[in-house]
Amino acid sequence: MTEPSTEPPCQDGSIPAMGPPPLRQSLTLECRIDDLVRIPRWFEEACSFPGLPSDLLFDLMVCAYEAAANIILYGYDNPKGHAITLEFARSDDVLVLSIEDDGRPFNPLERPEPPAVSTIADAPISGRGILLIRRLSDGLEYSRAAQYNRLVIRRNLVPRCEPCRKVQE
Amino acid sequence: MEAIETRHGGTVVIEARGRLDSNTARSFEEKLLGAIAPADPVMVVDCSQLDYVSSAGLRVLLMAAKRVKAAKGRLALCGLKPHVQEVFDVSGFSSIFVIHPNRAAALAAFP
Numbered sequence: 001m002t003e004p005s006t007e008p009p010c011q012d013g014s015i016p017a018m019g020p021p022p023l024r025q026s027l028t029l030e031c032r033i034d035d036l037v038r039i040p041r042w043f044e045e046a047c048s049f050p051g052l053p054s055d056l057l058f059d060l061m062v063c064a065y066e067a068a069a070n071i072i073l074y075g076y077d078n079p080k081g082h083a084i085t086l087e088f089a090r091s092d093d094v095l096v097l098s099i100e101d102d103g104r105p106f107n108p109l110e111r112p113e114p115p116a117v118s119t120i121a122d123a124p125i126s127g128r129g130i131l132l133i134r135r136l137s138d139g140l141e142y143s144r145a146a147q148y149n150r151l152v153i154r155r156n157l158v159p160r161c162e163p164c165r166k167v168q169e
Numbered sequence: 170m171e172a173i174e175t176r177h178g179g180t181v182v183i184e185a186r187g188r189l190d191s192n193t194a195r196s197f198e199e200k201l202l203g204a205i206a207p208a209d210p211v212m213v214v215d216c217s218q219l220d221y222v223s224s225a226g227l228r229v230l231l232m233a234a235k236r237v238k239a240a241k242g243r244l245a246l247c248g249l250k251p252h253v254q255e256v257f258d259v260s261g262f263s264s265i266f267v268i269h270p271n272r273a274a275a276l277a278a279f280p
Binding site: 033034036037040055058059062065066069072073116117118119120121123125126128129131132135136 | 188190191192221223224225227228231232234235238252255256259260261264265266
């Protein structure tokens, strides 16, 4: 096992003690909105492990939920019969979530960052899903191969300080 | 999820319970928007029993806030649990919504 990073991204960050061996889990969802309820259950039951801060798992769960909801809502003319595959892996210092679908090509990294808003009137109604994925992850990778979208979301096993988690005003 | 409507004087309180996500946003939207009075609405959305909010839920809350504002009313939220608060923080909603720690504080702010 490699040593955890000794350079947390925030001055007040600390590195949680990691004991269990690497973990790998997968979940296949039907492309239906009502199947999304399986995501939080899967994270709680299959992806948790002793020593894992619940906030980090929650962040990754939010990312998984938002990504899968986008695929179901926008990835197909008719999502019936299609599937979304989620894979969760943990190494010593990072949680990695991979999401694959055979919907139309869509690279969320190419979506422009929504403008900062200061009033209810100015705030656009939609577009928060990708924003949440960006804010709650430490790394995103997208690829398209063999008619499959693959989004890889990384979450470091190092707490970030609160100002880093908030939208910069 | 459940949306329980009560009235406290001239203030309508909607208590959201459970998960406000892609599965439940549509029914909550109907309930919440349906509770907005046509003129000068005063509303509190009590989130103390709300376990989760997704971007679909944020969208519904923002729609309600816009409609209340257009009717020259006031809307506040209260009682956000830590995970719900986090989603509000990272989405920027914490800075555009009026948020009170609990229902009593929210009602006290609407004399």
